[in-house]
Amino acid sequence: MEYLVKITITLKQGVLDTQGKAVTASLHGMGGYEALQEVRVGRFLELRLSAKDRGTVLTLAEGMCDDLLVNDLIEERSIEVVEIR
């Protein structure tokens, strides 16, 4: 089976979001976006995997997050698995 794994990675609360700070300031500077309170910038990864079932996919994805993709000191992740074929 083929799966698409969507991983959304965000900074933990309390961790300085350097990018978000700059983007917020820049949007405010452009005018018209006073309604905006805050932008937080994270990452989004899309993995294509083939595996026998959803459970295997999830285990693999968790493993990859731990091993490389996510820095759990400062980041949080959420994983969504979609079957594509």
Next chain:
Amino acid sequence: MEYLVKITITLKQGVLDTQGKAVTASLHGMGGYEALQEVRVGRFLELRLSAKDRGTVLTLAEGMCDDLLVNDLIEERSIEVVEIR
């Protein structure tokens, strides 16, 4: 009302994703992830906005994407609006 806008930004098909390729290669290099075919790296933004309704929020979010957040030449976006209060 307060809203959370989640914007997922991905590279268009056809634009070579060197970061994704590098991530794929390092995961392959670690062993155990042969099932992985491809990683694509994108961006995830979370905006906090206050506005009177969902429609206004969406218009604002689209505007910010056009004005700054997304580069149409290479990127695609998907926007999700969540009411938080």
Next chain:
Amino acid sequence: MDYVKAGLRREEYEKIRSALEREPSDCELRVMGVMWSEHCCYKSTKPLLRLFPTEGDAVAQGPGENAGVVDIGGGWGAAFKVESHNHPSAVAPYQGAATGVGGIIRDILAMGARPVASMDGLCFGAPEEAKTKRLAQGIVAGIGGYGNAVGVATVGGKTLYDEAYNGNPLVNAFSLGLVRLDAMASSAVARPGQKVLLLGSATGRDGIAGAAFASAELGDDEKASRPQIQIGDPFEEKLLIEACLDLHEAGLIVSMQDMGAAGITSSSSEIAAKSGVAIELDLDAVPLREADMEAWEILLSESQERMLLIVLPEKVEEVLRRAARWGLGCAVIGDVVEGDRWVTRKNGTVVASLPASLIGEGCPEIHWPSKEPGDLERRWSFEPEDMEMPRDWAAETKRLLASPNLAGKSWIHESYDTMVRLGTIAGPGGPVSVIRVRENGHLLSLAMETDPWKTALDPYRGGTETVARALRTLAVSGARPLGLTDCLNYPSPEKPEQFWELEQSVRGMADSCRALACPVVSGNVSLYNETSRNRILPTPLVVAVGLIDDPSGLLLSGRWQKGDRLFLTGTVAASLAGSQYQILRLGQGRGRPLDLSFEAEREFIEKALATARAGLAHSGRPLAGGGLAVALAKEAARSNLGAIVSLPLPTRADILLYGEGGPRALYSVPLERVEAFLEIWNGFPLTEIGVTGGIALHVQGHFSLSLGEIDRALGR
């Protein structure tokens, strides 16, 4: 909260209580626990640091301020310092290394100097370990990510590998800035009536009590011992640099202080103590990233990219205006008043009130017991005969060139911006880094050195050799040493044999500095670099700074020209003890490194200076790791030119080819200047060893390597 949990020893707690004449509050205990940690107050090493000579003709500011400053002529000074960021980099390699770079830059900035050049000293674990690769990649990316963005050129560094650094990598960040001597900032000039301002990022929960963390051994479970790590924002730092220099040049600030370890607490109490005044802080005025922070969290936060400013009341408005123009946050957070107190309030109530002088200077020194290790005999028992001579010299040389410690490091330094600010005359890739000072028309040479292997074998001799090697490197480039900065990286001082090593190596360094007239103007100590499994080699690292008055007197390496005569100056009989050749062959150092003759070192320095100034050589390279063979190969590779070399054989060939230590250099001299060269070196051991030319390095009777083979081995 009890004092042990705060990280204080009984004796320290008693001292605080008797100074206060009452029980310290929880907040006070936490503050003192951090301020009296090794990292902040050097309680274990103060007596040792006093061994260093700190005075000299060129010293404009010795140890004690944020950075040392030496006079570089024309009314200008160079402010410089090296600092460790070892523990943070072990747990969060990218952010740990990045914030190390940011931190040292702010120390330079606090002197009123514009940071212009950085270097990084890196010690990694066994190269084949996956974890080493991950740490090394993260650390290098962090240094580049921060340094490149703030626009300070990384002009050189040092990278070495040894399994002793497994899980305990070292990251020593050096930075140098330029300051007009009559405009040097000082933290000793605050006066009652002035205002205390906080410039830069809002304060968050990151890195709280990181200094205490840096002063303990790393736990086995790193995750458990991870404090909230600090995140570096080089974008904010770049603005902070420009804003501080702008305010300083406009005469708008009295004093400034970077916020490194122990953040607001250390910066404000240091100013109070040094200036002999009291400071009162209102924590409600501190801009916070998270509203619910407690007083001690605010006081000990190590949020990056902040500076503390002391400002005259009538200038506050203008400071706030300019800060806003630079896009930076700025808030008035307190007052300077009469007395010797450091008082902080939150919600109108006093949360800490301590004598300012007690906080920074009051910690009782610790004199750890020192004991000569019992295994010195065994360490030193080594005869060259214990090692078989290589059968294939070409293969042996290639193996050495390809070893991680000696191979090219372009994967590292090409990821750094080595040229920004247009000051780099010689960047990474050679033994010395050279920058130009447009302000006065002179050049500065910088040399970073460390030799943990020799230091481990014989700490005293390792210490002398480390300093001497840096000064030789400067001298060969034509630079007269002005001063040096050091970073003492060691395991725990609490084991008597380990303290002895620390003590002896500092003695060695200090003796070398004194004998060779190079004062120590700044430095840093990082102890407790060990885990339950592993401890680092004693790793004193130095960066020496030297001056070349006339740019035409600069001599670089890797510049052979066809037909040059090659000379080895210095003894042919070096030592295998702790040499790279030996480490590679035996997996560890054995034997006793050479005992230096300071007399010979001084002579070498004078002659090397004269050689460079008179322009007698095309190329000069001090011998270091890998000895003569590696020096020849690196010179050939960088010059893209071969040579025919024939060596005398008074000793074993491997000692001659690969031995290390002592004042030695390889020069290439054009034929017409040979006579003048010989005249200068008259009275010093000197051997003519060959002539340049061709496309191979041919060492008669031993090996012949094509330039292509050398390049491949070095990974160029």
Next chain:
Amino acid sequence: MKVAVITFPGSNCDDDVVHAVTAVLECDVAKIWHLDSLGERKDLIVLPGGFSYGDYLRSGAMAARSPIMKEVREHVRKGGLLLGICNGFQVLTEAGLLPGVLLANRRPGFICRPCTIRVERTDTPFTGAFTEGQVVNFPIAHSEGRYYLPSSDLDVIESEGRVLFRYCSFSGTTGDEFNPNGAAHHIAGLLSKERNILGLMPHPERTSEAILGCDDGALFWKSIRSWVERR
């Protein structure tokens, strides 16, 4: 000749450009903070290298939206010269003043080293002092230098002769092994249709003085001056 160098928050090659231009041409160069106004009419505006806004989000994106860009557009509309170096090139594409975008290097990561590029034509405001096909060393220092444009558009800019510099070997041949970042068509420098805007990934200011080991960049500044003076 009147030159302005714009400093965005995070720019870090602004002083370098000011120094190089001053050293080579001995003319006045104004450094202008992004919140200020350009002032009197300029002949050349430079958007320097660095990490404007930290290179956060996308390199050059936020600087491209900064208030001073209005005046910059006005300047080019009147035919003034505009040069974006490195991050400045990224700002130009993000601002839509040049087509395309600069993506992460083929091999991700920052790369700083000397770099040889070939001058494709000399009938432009920026290259009059060179010879056609001349190979010069302008160092690179970037992590996002891979010029990208959909291929049909690439054909258009090629047919309009807008590629001014290409990455090449010492002897001037192009090829993937001489292309440090994977840029399409080995593009290192690109002109606008009207030829008054140049985006350039390598840094001419870094080799503008002999003491820095090479002064190829000096010819670049001299080209601009001759063109301005001839006008």
